Amino acid sequence: MSILTIKNWLDPVLRKKGEPVDNIDEILVKLTEDMYETTLDARGAGLAANQVGVPHNLFVVDMGVEKGEHNLITLINPVITAMEGEELSEEGCLSIPEVYATVKRALHVEIKGIDIKGNEVRYEAEGFMARAFQHEMDHLKGNLFWDNLGKVRRDLLKRKFKKKQKEKVA
Numbered sequence: 001m002s003i004l005t006i007k008n009w010l011d012p013v014l015r016k017k018g019e020p021v022d023n024i025d026e027i028l029v030k031l032t033e034d035m036y037e038t039t040l041d042a043r044g045a046g047l048a049a050n051q052v053g054v055p056h057n058l059f060v061v062d063m064g065v066e067k068g069e070h071n072l073i074t075l076i077n078p079v080i081t082a083m084e085g086e087e088l089s090e091e092g093c094l095s096i097p098e099v100y101a102t103v104k105r106a107l108h109v110e111i112k113g114i115d116i117k118g119n120e121v122r123y124e125a126e127g128f129m130a131r132a133f134q135h136e137m138d139h140l141k142g143n144l145f146w147d148n149l150g151k152v153r154r155d156l157l158k159r160k161f162k163k164k165q166k167e168k169v170a
């Protein structure tokens with residue numbers, strides 16, 4: 001396994017919609033294994049394929065985060081089948097490092113997709129994990145979490161991102 005480079009939001013690949021995956025081959029399995037390693041290395045909760053430059057309709061999430069353990073799963077061609085409730089909570093993104101904002105999400109979601117073995121899987125999630133699923137679904141649509149905010153707040157976060165990047169160079 002190897003650690004992949006996570007693209008930041010300035011890379012146009014982050015605006016690409018995930019292309020449906022219709023074949024699970026060795027290359028795809030290797031990609032998801034590398035995405036697991038990359039997520040763990042970055043201490044993230046999940047990663048969409050376009051974040052590592054591959055515009056496939058899949059993401060990985062760590063279902064173990066809340067328990068302080070790791071349980072990474074892959075969801076291919078995922079679809080949210082139900083959403084309920086509302087929750088405001090802080091959110092960040094590995095493609096927008098060190099920038100966080102409060103985003104409104106559904107409290108409860110049901111999601112289905114295909115796992116890396118080709119089986120149809122279905123998950124119910126609440127709170128943090130429901131948020132992670134919605135966040136990754138945004139990526140597969142070519143969206144970012146700050147697209148859920150107004151322009152004023154988004155521009156503020158963009159400035160914050162640029163300031164942080166400058167601090168790193170300095």
Ligand SMILES: [Zn+2]
Nearest residue numbers: 092093094095
């Ligand atoms: Zn993200």
